[in-house]
Amino acid sequence: MAMHTDTPMETGPLREQLESLLHEHRTLIDQLQHGQDHFRQLARSVWRVQEDERRRIAHELHDGVGHNITALIHLLTESLAALPPESTDVRALERLRHAKAIAESTLQDTRSLSRLLRPQILDDLGLEQALRWLARTFTETHDLDVELSIEGDVQLLDGDRCTLVFRVAQESLANVARHAQAQRVDVELKLRDGLATLSVRDDGRGGDPATALARSGASESSGLGGIRDRVRLFGGRLHVDSAAGNGFCVTAHFPINDPERRTP
């Protein structure tokens, strides 16, 4: 009976070839992984620089421009008070009052713009207080009932991740105010088992998630597409759930820490 048995002569070179191929494959995967890690670090640095720049401009607007306008309002108030009412040119008085009103509304706009760029509370008091402030602001200015719940230790998040959570919440709430026609929004932050999860759920008109993400241009740095890309930079994912008439829910989850760097 003829039996086929592999002799070491036949399998040896094949095994060597296979091992060398496997080695090459592993090297390529490592290189790819390394390239991907490198790209992520680079993209995160760009984002960090952008946030630093926002912080600087916000500070300049608030403390530089803001203080000058405050001084201007003070001077206008003093000038108005110094004018003797009986001898005053009525038109001059009106102009001064008008100038003061313009200066006051410019001060409000400057402060809002500064907070929009980067609220100081995030750097001074941390994420929890910044989220509470954000919820309060949306409740007051958009007539929305914003409920915030936080579970777990927020201190576990580093500065970049605190900014990430804040930006996802800020953009999602801005979207609710702009598109949802909602009455109530639930913002939930959970930190559990090494994972951070932020969800923003409203009770508004909802919409098709795929259309929403498609509408949010891929190259846009803000909007849903922008925050989805940022969450990805931290090894996370962004989900959008919705059914027409049943509200909209944006959920971001990402690991609290970077994975251990592998030694090649």
Ligand SMILES: Nc1ncnc2c1ncn2[C@@H]1O[C@H](COP(=O)(O)OP(=O)(O)O)[C@@H](O)[C@H]1O
């Ligand atoms: N809470 C929401 N309720 C209903 N539709 C929403 C909501 N959030 C986002 N959308 C939809 O998703 C689209 C994309 O959102 P986004 O990327 O933030 O862009 P933008 O707000 O500039 O339109 C919006 O144009 C809107 O149609």
Ligand SMILES: [Mg+2]
């Ligand atoms: Mg938007």
